[in-house]
Amino acid sequence: MRRVYLDANATTQVLPEVLETMLPFYTQRFGNASSIHQPGQQARAAVEQARNAVAALLKCRAAEVVFTSGGTESDNLALFGTLQVATEINRGDHLITSAIEHHAILNAAEELERRGVEVTILRPDSAGVIQPETLRSAMRENTRLVSIMMANNETGVIQPIKELAAIAHEGNALFHTDAVQAAGKLAIDVKALGVDLLSISGHKMYAPQGTGALYVRRGLHLRPLLYGGSHERQRRAGTENLPGIAGLGRAAEIARGFLESGGTAELARLRDKLEAGILASVPQVEVNGAGAERVVNTTNLYFAHLEAEALVIAMDLKGVAVSGGSACQSGATDPSHVLLAMGLSPERSRASIRFSLSRTTTEEEIDAVLAVVPEVVARLRSLSPAWQQALAVPA
Incomplete structure (x- = not known):
């Protein structure tokens, strides 16, 4: 894999x-x-x-x-x-x-x-x-x-x-x-x-x-x-x-x-490609911190009606390592203190995933992740009563 x-x-x-x-x-x-x-x-x-x-x-x-x-x-x-x-x-x-x-x-x-x-x-x-x-x-x-x-x-x-x-x-x-x-x-x-x-x-x-x-x-x-x-x-x-x-x-x-060589521009391009690709292919996803200036390698995304822990595990089984928050809080079940401080709900905080690229990340790797995320999210949501209930509510 x-x-x-x-x-x-x-x-x-x-x-x-x-x-x-x-x-x-x-x-x-x-x-x-x-x-x-x-x-x-x-x-x-x-x-x-x-x-x-x-x-x-x-x-x-x-x-x-x-x-x-x-x-x-x-x-x-x-x-x-x-x-x-x-x-x-x-x-x-x-x-x-x-x-x-x-x-x-x-x-x-x-x-x-x-x-x-x-x-x-x-x-x-x-x-x-x-x-x-x-x-x-x-x-x-x-x-x-x-x-x-x-x-x-x-x-x-x-x-x-x-x-x-x-x-x-x-x-x-x-x-x-x-x-x-x-x-x-x-x-x-x-x-x-x-x-x-x-x-x-x-x-x-x-x-x-x-x-x-x-x-x-x-x-x-x-x-x-x-x-x-x-x-x-x-x-x-x-x-x-x-x-x-x-x-x-x-x-x-x-x-x-x-x-000094402008390497951040390429890293930002890959991050933006990942972020835009997920927003385009997966419904009910939002960027936490949208509108603020961010470092070029990081995006934190909210996936409605999902638990971050389940998504991290499912992505890992597909060969993709992402995080539900700070590594120093690994194993914690509490929602992110950062997202809560921004005024986000505990539910949204628990449904948010951090993608952070490195200088060794390649375009092929971003393409591979973009192929995996919609499939994983769809499968997890199909098991979510909250998602099923949301689908049953008329727009």
């Missing part, structure tokens, strides 16, 4: 060029980057080369890049590293974030609230966008940090980060963005955006799982999450993941070339 992978927002394959870059650091070039002998210095050079590559992708200084284990750690370091909890002599800081964030932000915010940080959760509009005026009205005198994701992992909707960051700075607050789903799909310039902190994850951009980075604006002090050695300029203790960091650096170089 031919398999088609359309769940790139969950994870991407390690590109051959990335793997080739990594392999020597498991065997011949395995030195500790903190050692002063030649193997150690070779390892240090590889780490700094990767740091330069990530910095070039984000348009920042190399010294502003902190390597982490992934997006979750980067998000946690940004929040816990900047916010001060309330004490008997201190009111504590105020955090503003949104209801559509990844749980790496939402659960961290919940823990910070338990510790005494004031937290405000902003709701998006019906298209999934956090409007600047919504943020402006939530700002307080003690607002220390605003954290709004750049691109949503479920809908692909892009947020107006530059405008939101400017509002945060007007109130003397820092601004963090989770750019895990944006890196490699959108051109990112941290200075032009005006962000103070920005998170990326390697396995969303064709590097290995367990790698990531946090951009930290020069002059901004972070309290570390980990205590130990003075690695990463005392911002992240622990011996560097040398092969993973080398892989992330190579992936950043490839991503930069992809963006």
Whole structure:
């Protein structure tokens, strides 16, 4: 059976060029980057080369890049590293974030609230966008940090980060963005955006799982999450993941070339072909986040009178991997918190599927998926009492 992978927002394959870059650091070039002998210095050079590559992708200084284990750690370091909890002599800081964030932000915010940080959760509009005026009205005198994701992992909707960051700075607050789903799909310039902190994850951009980075604006002090050695300029203790960091650096170089060569246009064309083909061939399908700007690889579709879980399983049996939402919520029966926050009903949220293409997706694969979806949906709907009832109701 031919398999088609359309769940790139969950994870991407390690590109051959990335793997080739990594392999020597498991065997011949395995030195500790903190050692002063030649193997150690070779390892240090590889780490700094990767740091330069990530910095070039984000348009920042190399010294502003902190390597982490992934997006979750980067998000946690940004929040816990900047916010001060309330004490008997201190009111504590105020955090503003949104209801559509990844749980790496939402659960961290919940823990910070338990510790005494004031937290405000902003709701998006019906298209999934956090409007600047919504943020402006939530700002307080003690607002220390605003954290709004750049691109949503479920809908692909892009947020107006530059405008939101400017509002945060007007109130003397820092601004963090989770750019895990944006890196490699959108051109990112941290200075032009005006962000103070920005998170990326390697396995969303064709590097290995367990790698990531946090951009930290020069002059901004972070309290570390980990205590130990003075690695990463005392911002992240622990011996560097040398092969993973080398892989992330190579992936950043490839991503930069992809963006500069206009590769996103072809990816957008394939996504649009998939989306339009499904809308044309399957009745009662709608796009979640329609009308908003979205990253080029993502479409989130509502299939009336279906359960997303059943559709995901049925598609998998046909050789097509898609998702009912965030991979980090795998196994959850609750409807998507992102779609609920957009004002969609629990029923619609449970009947929505995410298709996320990768840079390796081909036209032939899109054609294969378009041949499968109408058949699978028709079969599942034929078993659905709700669908049968809908058909019996006169138009």
